[in-house]
Amino acid sequence: MDWVLLKRVLRAGLLDFSRNAFVSVASILVMTVTLVVVGTTIFAGVILNSALIELRDKADVNVYFTVGAPEDQIMALQAQLQALPEVASVGYLSAQDVLTQFEAAHQNDQLTLNALNELGQNPFGAVLNIKAHQISQYDAIAKFLQGQQAAAGQNSIIDKINYFDEQHQTALVRLEGIITSAGYLGTAVIAILIFMTVAIAFTTLRLAIYSSREEIQVMRLVGAGAFYIRAPFMVEGMLYGLVAGVITLLLFYPLSYALGAATTNFFGGVNVFSYYLGHFPLFFLAIVGTGVVLGAIASFLAVRRYLRI
Amino acid sequence: MIYFDRVSKIYADNSVALEDVSFSVEPGEFISVVGQSGAGKTTLVKMLLAEERPTSGSVFFESINVHEVPLKNINTLRRKIGTVFQDFRLLPNKTAYENIAFAMEASGKSEEEIRSDVPHVLELVDLREKINNFPDELSGGEQQRVAIARAIVNQPDVIVADEPTGNLDPTNTYEVVQILKKINDLGTTIVLTTHNKGVIDSLKRRVITMERGKVIRDDKEGKYIL
Structure with a gap:
């Protein structure tokens, strides 16, 4: 495309944008609503993801060792576990740590503490706390541990693996179900919302161009x-998207600020205001980019039907 | 230059707009196509501009069958035909200057040519002082003169004027006809459709008379006879 043509197309698009003030304002408003929905779904996605991570983090498997199990053997098992691809992390609690935790948890329960003192020694064994990348991977980890326990026979340092408690297993299965469903549901709601608003924006731009059908003829x-007719309309559509994108970004500043603390308290982890500021280039690209691309595509398609003469 | 070869147009509801129409137009001619409303004059113009396809027959412009030109190339053909319509059809958001410049830009003229030709052509139609006015700031006659300026600015081989005086008062009608005569005197072929008896009788040029989609008369120096 030569520069003269590009200059003419841009000039024509800008002039139409400024002279069709009513149509421009109406289109920008609808486009802004669309982009606010797009932005909100980004926030919703981030919050949902954070909440699911938080929830996933609650799942674990504990290995309880026999009292007096040698620490070097526990460390060896920890190293073996860490080498497994399914394992995300393995935390170690020594017998003393477990005792301290127990005492702290029962600091107001003098009867239990007295009973503990009566024993005269630490009744707890060490514990390994294992976290997997996926909830579905706990089964493989538990089976590995069971294998180790079986191989050692009577000399096994493993006292108990809580994965095989019926309650624990049920809780893990439920948690996985909730996380999977929430993920699917969230994605579906986001997709439906985006589809609906994009359809509304498309229809609005089609109506805007419908009012120019006689001009096109x-x-x-x-x-x-065809190019010389279509291109200025595309420039106009892109300008609607650009202006609507900037308005949306400006709107999100006070909105995310106001909701920042609430989202942290409610969902835990994510402050949407900090996230917005920290990921502003991403938001700029997503919101303004969506607006500009949407405007261009909608205009391109809307003009096409009137060019068939 | 223009040749209608047994052209018929029958719409889906079986109404006949044109029936076996044949005639030719030579370069430099000024022909008027007359007939009452519904006689098929506008359909004839639409056929020439390839806005509509004939049910049968062919329309040739400079030996090219206009209905065999692919849609993507039709603009090249239309640049050779200047069009003037009864309802002016100016672009409402463009000034008189921009309306005329648009036709030049569309045919790839340079900025220098546009800057020099647009004021000149507006002067020809006596609208130099309205160069920056938008269509809604112009009278009907002025809008039609801008439309004529737009039609002639690319120096087309032929001007097709479809009822150009239909919405004008007698004074503006006279002025528009005088402009068309002047353009014809400069060598451009003119095809004028009208049902204005006064215009036809004053022109004393070739007249094709249509009735119910058929050509019923073709007179070299005709009058409005219906």
Whole structure:
């Protein structure tokens, strides 16, 4: 495309944008609503993801060792576990740590503490706390541990693996179900919302261009080519998207600020305001980019039907 | 230059707009196509501009069958035909200057040519002082003169004027006809459709008379006879 043509197309698009003030304002408003929905779904996605991570983090498997199990053997098992691809992390609690935790948890329960003192020694064994990448991977980890326990026979340092408690297993299965369903549901709701608002924006731009259908016919009859007619409308559509994108970004500043603390307290982890500021280039690209691309595509398609003469 | 070869147009509801129409137009001619409303005059123009396809027959412009030109190339053909319509059809958001410049830009003219030709052509139609006015700031006659300026600015081989005086008062009608005569005197072929008896009788040029989609008369120096 030569520069003269590009200059003419841009000038025509800008002039139409400024002279069709009513149509421009209406289109920008609808486009802004669309982009606010797009932005909100980004936030919703981030919050949902964070909440699911938080929830996933609650799942674990504990290995309880026999009282007096040698620490070097526990460390060896920890190293073996860490080498497994399914394992995300393995935390170690020595027998003393477990005792301290127990005492702290029962500091107001003098009877239990007295009973503990009566024993005269630490009744707890060490514990390994294992976290997997996926909840579904706990089964493989538990089976590995069971294998180790079986191989050692009577000399096994493993006292108990809580994965095989019926309650624990049920809780893990439920948690996995909740996380999977929440993920699917969230994605579906986001997709439906985006589809609906994009459809509304498309329809609005089609209506805006419908009002120019006679102009397009005249342009065709005076000998203008399809590109020369279509391109200024695309520029106009892109300008709607650009302006709507900037308005949306400005709106999100006070909105995310106001909701920042609430989202942290409610969902835990994510402060949407900090996230917005920290990921502003991403938001700029997503919101303004969506607006501009949406405007261009919608205009391209809307003009096409009136060029068939 | 223009040749209608046994052209018929029958719409889906079986209404006949044109029936076996044949005639030719030579370069430099000024022909008027007359007939009452519904006689098929506008359909004839639409056929020439390839806005509509004939049910049968062919329309040739400079030996090219206009209905065999692919849609993507039709603009090249239309640049050779200047069009003037009864309802002016100016672009409402463009000034008089921009309306005319648009036709030049569409045919790839340079900025220098546009800057020099647009004021000149507006002067020809006596609208130099309205160069920056939008269509809604112009009277009907002025809008039609801008439309004529737009039609002639690319120096087309032929001007097709479809009822150009239909919405004008007698004074503006006279002025528009005088402009068309002047353009014809400069060598451009003119095809004028009208049902204005006064215009036809004053022109004393070739007249094709249509009735119910058929050509019923073709007179070299005709009058409005219906």
